[in-house]
Amino acid sequence: MDKLRQEKDxxxxxxxxxxxxxxxxxxxxxxxxxxxxxxxxxxxxWRTHDDERIRMAxxxxxxxxxxxGGLLRCRPGDRRWxxxxxxxxxxxxxxxxxxxxxxMDDGPHGANALDR
Numbered sequence: 001m002d003k004l005r006q007e008k009d010x011x012x013x014x015x016x017x018x019x020x021x022x023x024x025x026x027x028x029x030x031x032x033x034x035x036x037x038x039x040x041x042x043x044x045x046w047r048t049h050d051d052e053r054i055r056m057a058x059x060x061x062x063x064x065x066x067x068x069g070g071l072l073r074c075r076p077g078d079r080r081w082x083x084x085x086x087x088x089x090x091x092x093x094x095x096x097x098x099x100x101x102x103x104m105d106d107g108p109h110g111a112n113a114l115d116r
Contacts, residue, residue: 004054005104007042008095011061014039015088018068023076039065057098060091067091 014035021027043065046058067088074080 001103004046004099007046008057008061008099008104010035011039011043011065015064015068019071022068022071025076027072036065051102053098053101057095060095060098064088064091064095 014032018027018032021032040062043058043062046061047055049055049058067084070084071081074084
């Protein structure tokens with residue numbers, strides 16, 4: 001469970017770092033390439049976990065990562081950006097609910113980490 005919690009925190013850190021770089025117009029994808037590849041590998045393992053709740057959380061975390069990639073095609077603050085961020089928030093809520101069901105609390109990396 002500790003390893004899953006660390007991986008979840010690493011996922012949130014990656015998403016927040018990508019969002020920050022995109023918001024500031026300073027994204028250099030090569031800087032994040034290794035972390036993104038590692039995260040996809042990790043989430044592949046989550047999606048094959050024995051517990052259905054963890055599989056669902058892994059699926060939703062993968063969707064979040066893909067939605068952040070969609071932010072590359074829009075500007076911060078425009079309608080598409082706002083809609084994508086809302087979708088990421090909804091997906092994050094699903095992930096948090098599923099992980100609470102298996103005994104993982106929010107800790108410092110709870111839902112809506114991008115709002116901090």
